[in-house]
Amino acid sequence: MADLSIKLAGVELRTPVLVASGTFGAGREGSYFVPVNQLGGIIVKSTTLTPWKGKPTPRMCETPSGMLNAIGIQNKGIDHFISTDLPWLLKKDATVFASIAGNTVDEYIKVADKLRTGGRGITGVEINISCPNLEDHSNMFSHSPESTTAVVAGVRKALPKAALFPKLSPNVTSLTEIAGAAIEAGADGLSLINTLFGMAIDVEHRRPKLAGVTGGLSGPAIRPVAVRAVWEVHNAFPHIPVIGQGGISTAEDALEFILAGASAVAVGTSNFVNPRSSLEVTKGIGEYMDRNHVASVAELVGSVKTEG
Amino acid sequence: MLLTRGEVLGHKKYGEHYHSLTIVAPEVGEQVQPGQFINVLCGEGSAHILRRPFSVYRVHKRGGWASTIEIVFDIRGAGTEYLAHLRPHMMVDLVGPLGRGFALPKGRAHCLLVGGGIGAAPLFFLADDLRNDGHRVDVILGARSNRMLLNPIEVRRLASVARVVTEDGSTGEQGRVTDVLEETIERCETEIIYTCGPHPMLEAVTKIGVNRKLPVQVAVEELMACGYGVCMTCVMPLKVKKKAGAGKSRARGARTSVNADGSQADAEDEVTYARSCTEGPVFNGASVIWNGHEEPVAPDQAELSPTGLAVAHGGFEDSADEHPPPGN
Numbered sequence: 001m002a003d004l005s006i007k008l009a010g011v012e013l014r015t016p017v018l019v020a021s022g023t024f025g026a027g028r029e030g031s032y033f034v035p036v037n038q039l040g041g042i043i044v045k046s047t048t049l050t051p052w053k054g055k056p057t058p059r060m061c062e063t064p065s066g067m068l069n070a071i072g073i074q075n076k077g078i079d080h081f082i083s084t085d086l087p088w089l090l091k092k093d094a095t096v097f098a099s100i101a102g103n104t105v106d107e108y109i110k111v112a113d114k115l116r117t118g119g120r121g122i123t124g125v126e127i128n129i130s131c132p133n134l135e136d137h138s139n140m141f142s143h144s145p146e147s148t149t150a151v152v153a154g155v156r157k158a159l160p161k162a163a164l165f166p167k168l169s170p171n172v173t174s175l176t177e178i179a180g181a182a183i184e185a186g187a188d189g190l191s192l193i194n195t196l197f198g199m200a201i202d203v204e205h206r207r208p209k210l211a212g213v214t215g216g217l218s219g220p221a222i223r224p225v226a227v228r229a230v231w232e233v234h235n236a237f238p239h240i241p242v243i244g245q246g247g248i249s250t251a252e253d254a255l256e257f258i259l260a261g262a263s264a265v266a267v268g269t270s271n272f273v274n275p276r277s278s279l280e281v282t283k284g285i286g287e288y289m290d291r292n293h294v295a296s297v298a299e300l301v302g303s304v305k306t307e308g
Numbered sequence: 309m310l311l312t313r314g315e316v317l318g319h320k321k322y323g324e325h326y327h328s329l330t331i332v333a334p335e336v337g338e339q340v341q342p343g344q345f346i347n348v349l350c351g352e353g354s355a356h357i358l359r360r361p362f363s364v365y366r367v368h369k370r371g372g373w374a375s376t377i378e379i380v381f382d383i384r385g386a387g388t389e390y391l392a393h394l395r396p397h398m399m400v401d402l403v404g405p406l407g408r409g410f411a412l413p414k415g416r417a418h419c420l421l422v423g424g425g426i427g428a429a430p431l432f433f434l435a436d437d438l439r440n441d442g443h444r445v446d447v448i449l450g451a452r453s454n455r456m457l458l459n460p461i462e463v464r465r466l467a468s469v470a471r472v473v474t475e476d477g478s479t480g481e482q483g484r485v486t487d488v489l490e491e492t493i494e495r496c497e498t499e500i501i502y503t504c505g506p507h508p509m510l511e512a513v514t515k516i517g518v519n520r521k522l523p524v525q526v527a528v529e530e531l532m533a534c535g536y537g538v539c540m541t542c543v544m545p546l547k548v549k550k551k552a553g554a555g556k557s558r559a560r561g562a563r564t565s566v567n568a569d570g571s572q573a574d575a576e577d578e579v580t581y582a583r584s585c586t587e588g589p590v591f592n593g594a595s596v597i598w599n600g601h602e603e604p605v606a607p608d609q610a611e612l613s614p615t616g617l618a619v620a621h622g623g624f625e626d627s628a629d630e631h632p633p634p635g636n
Contacts, residue, residue: 022540029537029586032309045538054581058531060541061609065354067533071540074581202606209606220354249354272534273349273357275311275403 002289020268026085033275066219070212112158145181156186167191223247234261251284337375342434343409347535350387424505450485454478514593524593543581
């Protein structure tokens with residue numbers, strides 16, 4: 001069996017397959033199906049400075065080959081994560097990636113401060129900058145290089161040693177420009193991609209299908225967009241490790257991301273459908289490597305042949 | 309909670325409207341409690357990716373190796389259409405048992421089960437268990453019309469007192485379940501109410517029960533993606549008491565007022581969104597904030613709720629009138 005361990009921004013992971021934020025809680029529920037220490041890492045549900053109640057329902061609807069959601073980052077807050085979820089994950093020998101979110105730059109920094117003092121044992125931090133910026137007409141942080149820089153630089157200062165992975169939104173004109181801003185501000189790697197903006201309408205009622213009106217599209221439907229995003233950013237910044245995500249449910253899906261330039265991948269919406277899909281993806285990558293006599297995952301990263 | 313594959317033992321119909329699938333799922337069958345549900349993969353490929361949740365209608369425990377579970381459904385979309393075409397020996401991929409089921413009374417009790425449309429499904433399993441434990445079981449079964457009633461003949465067999473009501477009067481008494489509820493409570497000396505069906509019905513049943521100081525356990529049907537607690541889409545707004553001792557809440561204590569029917573959150577209550585899949589689908593009806601849930605669900609999404617009732621009851625034409633689109 002191939003060696004699946006990888007190095008991601010200086011940290012060693014058991015496998016290149018993680019579970020995406022918001023699709024695996026803080027590991028406890030998923031542990032009924034998956035021994036959490038067999039995952040490359042768990043990117044936990046985003047946590048905020050104070051508990052967030054979330055949006056009213058309906059929060060989701062199914063769409064062709066995917067789903068839309070508008071949940072509003074319902075979570076119990078960073079203090080709960082540090083006091084309850086993190087110790088449980090570490091006890092289970094999980095590789096933990098925190099995910100932080102906020103509505104102002106200051107909120108991100110305060111959450112990062114709490115992780116610096118209480119987050120011992122965390123392997124990396126994903127920065128969820130697909131949140132409305134209340135100080136900028138509720139535009140998402142990830143939609144301008146300036147606010148991306150502000151958040152990432154602020155978190156970098158608060159967490160000087162942590163491996164930081166801003167998670168970028170694909171809903172921008174130039175993803176490489178935003179990626180460049182995040183890297184310049186101190187990102188160690190990037191998470192690509194967050195959901196695509198979408199909307200669905202119930203024509204019988206002439207109402208949006210989501211109470212939040214618009215939402216984030218995920219699932220197999222967005223995979224080609226995500227693979228393209230990874231490929232584009234990897235070409236622009238070949239030395240920056242990328243966690244590729246967006247509609248991965250099989251090893252073949254994951255390998256597309258790796259060949260496009262992702263150093264690791266995260267399984268997201270597929271966890272809802274098949275709670276064990278992360279392990280099936282991992283197994284399939286190993287089989288592919290054996291079949292093709294590939295000794296390490298790193299050999300595959302970005303190895304898609306686009307010329308000749 | 310298991311991810312497993314079960315073999316279809318039988319497919320049949322209840323009336324012209326409802327399909328039933330009996331699935332051999334020994335471990336799930338041994339574990340499942342009334343009110344819990346299973347989440348079923350409905351098709352190959354990735355066109356419709358999400359599982360469809362179904363409350364368990366009946367269980368036949370046959371020792372550790374051959375227990376079966378039965379689900380009932382009507383055809384709402386591609387997923388239920390797929391299930392309706394399954395035949396014996398075909399395999400079903402399912403996750404279960406999921407959720408928190410009904411709490412059974414400790415002492416002998418007179419239990420009234422109130423079901424609307426296919427929302428009655430989990431009440432059959434509940435009635436079996438209650439009767440086995442020696443409780444008295446009375447049932448009110450309601451639906452829009454004769455064809456939407458779920459197995460009224462079986463209800464008459466199960467219940468000490470069985471009331472069947474249809475909105476169009478095509479079978480039983482004409483009206484809604486709430487029209488005969490108070491009278492039935494008095495006649496049967498009801499001590500606890502269990503109910504499952506559309507929100508307006510659950511709200512009305514809860515109001516009547518709470519007024520009479522009866523515990524009301526409601527099983528809700530929310531749209532869900534994962535069914536095991538991670539996606540946070542199937543939440544119900546609940547009111548919870550604020551923690552005592554907080555300075556703010558003491559200062560405002562004087563303004564506390566609880567409505568007679570207990571239906572509104574008062575100044576001392578906090579609203580929290582609880583996951584129907586793990587903290588429910590059975591809730592204390594008195595804790596639910598029903599008015600947070602007037603939004604109709606799009607017809608094409610209906611089969612993503614445990615028994616798919618969100619649209620069936622009353623028809624969405626009715627609710628469209630009550631909830632005009634923005635701008636009208």
